[in-house]
Amino acid sequence: MDEPVLVALQKVNKVYGVAVKYQVLFDITMTVPRGQFLALIGPSGSGKTTLLNIIGALDRPTSGRVLIEGQDLGKLSDEALARFRNRFLGFIFQFHYLLPEFNALENVLIPYWIGSGKPGKEVAEKAMYLLERVGLKDAARKRITLLSGGQQQRVAIARALLNDPQLILADEPTGALDTKTGEQVLELLDEIRQQSNTTMIMVTHNRDVALKADRIIELIDGKLCKEVYPQRVGLKEAMEILESHACNLDDVGEEPSSRTQPGSR
Numbered sequence: 001m002d003e004p005v006l007v008a009l010q011k012v013n014k015v016y017g018v019a020v021k022y023q024v025l026f027d028i029t030m031t032v033p034r035g036q037f038l039a040l041i042g043p044s045g046s047g048k049t050t051l052l053n054i055i056g057a058l059d060r061p062t063s064g065r066v067l068i069e070g071q072d073l074g075k076l077s078d079e080a081l082a083r084f085r086n087r088f089l090g091f092i093f094q095f096h097y098l099l100p101e102f103n104a105l106e107n108v109l110i111p112y113w114i115g116s117g118k119p120g121k122e123v124a125e126k127a128m129y130l131l132e133r134v135g136l137k138d139a140a141r142k143r144i145t146l147l148s149g150g151q152q153q154r155v156a157i158a159r160a161l162l163n164d165p166q167l168i169l170a171d172e173p174t175g176a177l178d179t180k181t182g183e184q185v186l187e188l189l190d191e192i193r194q195q196s197n198t199t200m201i202m203v204t205h206n207r208d209v210a211l212k213a214d215r216i217i218e219l220i221d222g223k224l225c226k227e228v229y230p231q232r233v234g235l236k237e238a239m240e241i242l243e244s245h246a247c248n249l250d251d252v253g254e255e256p257s258s259r260t261q262p263g264s265r
């Protein structure tokens, strides 16, 4: 059975700059069904983070619409958007924005504190469980500034998962981690997705990570270029599509997946 659409982008454009205009995203139209693990790939500067920030309502498109569960984010007040982010989203940033004066456990709990008030015992236990799962049990009460970059990234991952987000937006969550820790983090994200049918959009430069996703979308110069379903077409074919220089999405603005995938029959 097809899952309902969770995220819909309709002709999303993003232009930076006032005097000198610089267009970063061009007519991005796509949908993401609930439960999908979507990997967003593309060269540095192609607009991946910009797109993720727009989906997560941290930034607004210059034109076009973003709908989450059919709700147009452009119609929500700043307050409603903040509530939406807090209740619905788990954001794992490329740079993790932790609070240096607090310890790891406090950093995991702070968004909860802001959104819902003082966390009870159960929430604190869950925060500890998540820290344990990212391999930081012993570092829970250490000040953030005493942790390594990779450890800090893992604190940020635990923080993003505390509120049982329906949509995880992850910007290179394993970029700063060694292979083993990176794998542990991906396993945790996978387990959480399986348990609660969580949707995840993950930016990654790592092809092996992307190939584990249900679907891969490549952005080139702010346009959708490729779409691949690795499990449907098989890894070999998926790699070939990714390595080819040709885009398999060419009508910008038309919805991907509505056209035939090479080898998907």
Ligand SMILES: Nc1ncnc2c1ncn2[C@@H]1O[C@H](COP(=O)(O)OP(=O)(O)OP(=O)(O)O)[C@@H](O)[C@H]1O
Binding pocket: 016, 017, 022, 024, 042, 043, 044, 045, 046, 047, 048, 049, 050, 051, 094
């Ligand atoms: N606030 C901003 N003001 C002006 N230009 C910006 C801003 N944010 C991003 N850009 C530009 O938009 C383009 C896309 O940036 P973006 O961060 O989305 O790329 P990316 O695909 O995430 O790259 P990377 O893989 O290096 O993280 C870049 O050329 C960047 O310089």
Ligand SMILES: [Mg+2]
Binding pocket: 048, 049, 050, 094, 171
């Ligand atoms: Mg980026």
